[in-house]
Amino acid sequence: MNPPTPSAGVPRLRIAVLNRVFDASGGGAERYSIALVEQLAQRHDIHVFAQQIHHHAPGVSYHRVSMPVRKPRWINQLWYAFATWRATRHGFDIVHSHENTWHGHGHGHGHGHGQVQTVHVVPVRHNLFQGRTGVSRLLRWIKVVSSPRLLTYLGLERLRFKNQNTRRIVVTSESLGLTMAATYPDSPAMTSVITPGVSFPDLASEEDKLAARIALGLPSHGFCLLFVGNDYRKKGLATLLQALPALPADVVLAVVGKPGRAPEFTRQADAAGLAGRVFFLGALQDVSPAYRAADALAHPTLEDTFAMVVLEAMAHGLPVVASSAAYCGISGLLSHGVNALLVGDPRNVESLGAALNQITGDQALRRQLGEQARLFASRYRWADIARQQEAVYFSSVAATNT
The missing domain is CATH 3.40.50.2000 (Glycogen Phosphorylase B;)
Structure with a gap:
C-alpha cells in the first residue's frame, strides 16, 4: 500500500x-x-x-x-x-x-x-x-x-x-x-x-579531503577506499581484504565501524601483506569526515535490506562498488555502469577486484559515476x-x- x-x-x-x-x-x-x-x-x-x-x-x-x-x-x-x-x-x-x-x-x-x-x-x-x-x-x-x-x-x-x-x-x-x-x-x-x-552535503574540495584525511590519520596522498559497517563479516570485509593486494600499491582502505572484531581482520590484513594499507577508524558518531576523505566506497555486503551507507556515499559524490540486488536492497534502484558498479556475487574475490580496479584506474569513470550518484541521492x-x-x-x- x-x-x-x-x-x-x-x-x-x-x-x-x-x-x-x-x-x-x-x-x-x-x-x-x-x-x-x-x-x-x-x-x-x-x-x-x-x-x-x-x-x-x-x-x-x-x-x-x-x-x-x-x-x-x-x-x-x-x-x-x-x-x-x-x-x-x-x-x-x-x-x-x-x-x-x-x-x-x-x-x-x-x-x-x-x-x-x-x-x-x-x-x-x-x-x-x-x-x-x-x-x-x-x-x-x-x-x-x-x-x-x-x-x-x-x-x-x-x-x-x-x-x-x-x-x-x-x-x-x-x-x-x-x-x-x-x-x-x-x-x-x-x-x-x-x-x-540522506542529508545532502556540499561536495568536498581537495582542501576538504586533505583536512579530513589528516584528522582521521589517513595518508594524505594515494587512493582511499572506504568501507563502512559495524558487522565486518556480514558487510563483506573479508572478501574486500582478499581483493586489496591485487590493487595498485597506493590504494589504502579506511574501515569505519565498531572495533570489536578489528583484531581478527587486522591479522587477516597483516597475513595478506597489507600492513600500512588498512586503517581501522572505529565507530564514528559522524561519518561525514570519512566520506570527505575517501575516493570511493566499497560495499560488498552479504546482506543489507537497504544499505544507507551507499546512499550517503553517493550524496557525497563518491563512486560506489556494491553488491547486486540479491544481497543489497538499494542496488535494486541502481543501474550498473551508470550510477554504481554492482558485483553479482560479493564473495567472488576476482569479480570484486575487477570492479575495484575499474574504479581506481579510470578517472573518467569515477567522475561519471560520482556525478550520477549525486543526482540519484538528490531524490532521497x-x-x-x-x-x-x-x-x-x-x-x-x-x-x-x-
Missing part, C-alpha cells in the same frame, strides 16, 4: 518512538530513526524511549528505559518490549517501533492509538524456515521449541505483524517487502516502502522521506476513528 499524502494544516501528533539504542554510531537503522525524529520533531511532539541515548535534538523528549538484565539479549528484548508497552499505553496518538515489540492496543487522547512498525532486517521466521520442508522443517521446529531465545523472538515477531486495522508496517526496500509478504501473508495490506534518506532527501512517514502516521490515526 502506498502512503497517502497528508493535507495542509494537519494536526500536531504526540508520537512515541521506540529504539533500544538511540545513537548514530549504532548503525544504519539507528541513523534512519534519528534522522526521522529530527525532521518530524519540527512538526510533532516526539518522545524517544531508549536504553542507550547519545543524541539531543530541540523539541524531542527522551525517556531512558531500564536494563536490569543486559544478557542474554533475548531477555532484555522481552523486558524492553514490556517496559515500553507499559510506558506508552496512554497519551500517544502513534507508537512507532523500530524494535521487535508487540504494542498492540493502547489509548491516546481517549482513542486507540495508531501503531507503526518499521522493519529494518529480514524476519526471524524467514531466516529459520525459508526453503525448509519435510524433515528439515520438522527439525528446525524442534530446535525452536527447545530454545527460549528463538521462541521469544518468533513470538514477539508474530504479535508485531498481526493484522490490525490501526497497524502500519514500513519496510526500507521493495525486496524486504517481498520477503515480508512471503513470510507473513497478511502483511502486504498494511505495508508501505519508505527508504532511508530526509525532508521528503519524513513527509512519507508522516502520511503513514495519519493513515493509522484515521483508522483509529473508523
Whole structure:
C-alpha cells in the first residue's frame, strides 16, 4: 500500500518512538530513526524511549528505559518490549517501533492509538524456515521449541505483524517487502516502502579531503577506499581484504565501524601483506569526515535490506562498488555502469577486484559515476522521506476513528 499524502494544516501528533539504542554510531537503522525524529520533531511532539541515548535534538523528549538484565539479549528484548508497552499505553496518538515489540492496543487522547512498525532486517521466521520442508522443517521446529531465545523472538515477531486495522508496517526496500509478504501473508495490506534518506552535503574540495584525511590519520596522498559497517563479516570485509593486494600499491582502505572484531581482520590484513594499507577508524558518531576523505566506497555486503551507507556515499559524490540486488536492497534502484558498479556475487574475490580496479584506474569513470550518484541521492532527501512517514502516521490515526 502506498502512503497517502497528508493535507495542509494537519494536526500536531504526540508520537512515541521506540529504539533500544538511540545513537548514530549504532548503525544504519539507528541513523534512519534519528534522522526521522529530527525532521518530524519540527512538526510533532516526539518522545524517544531508549536504553542507550547519545543524541539531543530541540523539541524531542527522551525517556531512558531500564536494563536490569543486559544478557542474554533475548531477555532484555522481552523486558524492553514490556517496559515500553507499559510506558506508552496512554497519551500517544502513534507508537512507532523500530524494535521487535508487540504494542498492540493502547489509548491516546481517549482513542486507540495508531501503531507503526518499521522493519529494518529480514524476519526471524524467514531466516529459520525459508526453503525448509519435510524433515528439515520438522527439525528446525524442534530446535525452536527447545530454545527460549528463538521462541521469544518468533513470538514477539508474530504479535508485531498481526493484522490490525490501526497497524502500519514500513519496510526500507521493495525486496524486504517481498520477503515480508512471503513470510507473513497478511502483511502486504498494511505495508508501505519508505527508504532511508540522506542529508545532502556540499561536495568536498581537495582542501576538504586533505583536512579530513589528516584528522582521521589517513595518508594524505594515494587512493582511499572506504568501507563502512559495524558487522565486518556480514558487510563483506573479508572478501574486500582478499581483493586489496591485487590493487595498485597506493590504494589504502579506511574501515569505519565498531572495533570489536578489528583484531581478527587486522591479522587477516597483516597475513595478506597489507600492513600500512588498512586503517581501522572505529565507530564514528559522524561519518561525514570519512566520506570527505575517501575516493570511493566499497560495499560488498552479504546482506543489507537497504544499505544507507551507499546512499550517503553517493550524496557525497563518491563512486560506489556494491553488491547486486540479491544481497543489497538499494542496488535494486541502481543501474550498473551508470550510477554504481554492482558485483553479482560479493564473495567472488576476482569479480570484486575487477570492479575495484575499474574504479581506481579510470578517472573518467569515477567522475561519471560520482556525478550520477549525486543526482540519484538528490531524490532521497530526509525532508521528503519524513513527509512519507508522516502520511503513514495519519493513515493509522484515521483508522483509529473508523
